[in-house]
Amino acid sequence: MTPALSVLDLVSVRTGQTSAQAIAASLDLAVRADELGYRRYWFAEHHNMPAVASTTPPVLVAAAATRTSRIRVGSGGVMLPNHSPLIVAEQFSALEAIAPGRIDLGIGRAPGSDPVITQLLRMSGTTSEVDRFPDNIRDILALSSPEGATVRLTGRPVGDDRYTVHATPAATGAPELWLLGSSDYSAQLAAAFGLPYVFANHFSGEGLERALDLYRQQFQPSEHLDAPRTFLTANAVVATTEAEAEARMLPQARMMARLRGGRPLVALETVEQAADAEASDHLAAPVLDAMRRRWFVGAGAEVRERLAAFAAQHGVDEIMISPVAGAYEAEPLGVAAGRVQTLELLAG
Secondary structure: OOOEEEEEEOOEOEOOOOHHHHHHHHHHHHHHHHHHOOOEEEEOOOOOEOOEOOOOHHHHHHHHHHHOOOOEEEEEEEEHHHOOHHHHHHHHHHHHHHOOOOEEEEEEOOOOOOHHHHHHHHHHOOOOOHHHHHHHHHHHHHHHOOOOEEEEOOOOOOOOOEEEEOOOOOOOOOOEEEEEEOOHHHHHHHHHHOOOEEEOOOOOOOOHHHHHHHHHHHOOOOOOOOOOOEEEEEEEEEEOOHHHHHHHHHHHHHHHHHHHOOOOOOOEOOHHHHHHHHHHHOOOHHHHHHHHHHOEEEEHHHHHHHHHHHHHHHOOOEEEEEEOOOOOOOOOOOOOHHHHHHHHHHHO
16 A cells, blocks of 8 residues: 655755745745645744744745645644644634645644743743643634633623633634644543544654554544544655765754754755765764664655555554755755655655
8 A cells, every 4th residue: 555645844944045945945845745646744843943944833834825725734743832722723723714624733742942942932922831731732622613612700600601712703614633742641642632643753763653552542532533543754865866865865864963962053964065074073973874774765666665664564544754855055045956856756
């Protein structure tokens, strides 16, 4: 069975590229994914990272939704502790009105950045408490529904103590809510709520089998979903030759090595910069073998076969790839040729 393919986009920023150019390249990539028949296109939320411009998923989702016609667009995900549940519900209900039946609201529990940024987010606006994450999920589901949510007001007479809140005045539908995570907690919460669930396999992969087992074994049918629903995420670099794919993989591999080693982060190196630097500092060498085992790097036909086997192994019918191909210095700054190539070759 050939799994359906989707895209997770962090809006990568390469050396010399502006945020405007990086976002333009990602929006063009979303259009191409729509044309190629990909199932969904999600934007991640990360903050204050030189190589990542996906700071505001709702803004990027809106831009992608107006440029596409078929593909589902959404967040992968909104980091809920950084936001008010009401604001999230309002944003994604508005997106659902813009692109009815095509909006996914993927929600995560992590902050998406370091403690300094977390504190700045809390200083600059209303956020939510991590400990109230389950309650906040319930609130978003209720607020986003056409019926809205009912609040009981203290000090009012019975019968006059109910106040109804709608995320949008006259909804005819709601965004599809997914819980995201990389721990047992998120899998068990999704199962208890009867919601679709995605394990963040593209980040580390540790604990994938256990999380999927917990989710499937503990799943409780709900008004939102009658059976477990999940898919896999995976990093992918696909080119016309294995050698080119390996070369385009190196900039992202070096960035991941920086992140995991606590080194200062920089904009994504070009393929040439990464090759020259790796020859002298061997930054990615300790992690490359592990990444080659977990990532999907190579020529189109071979990677498609590996993805199909991966999907069959874990019993899913969809894989969301994060296309992490780096760019050559001669490639225009306003496009992401390596990432476009990855999508095209995987689509066959």
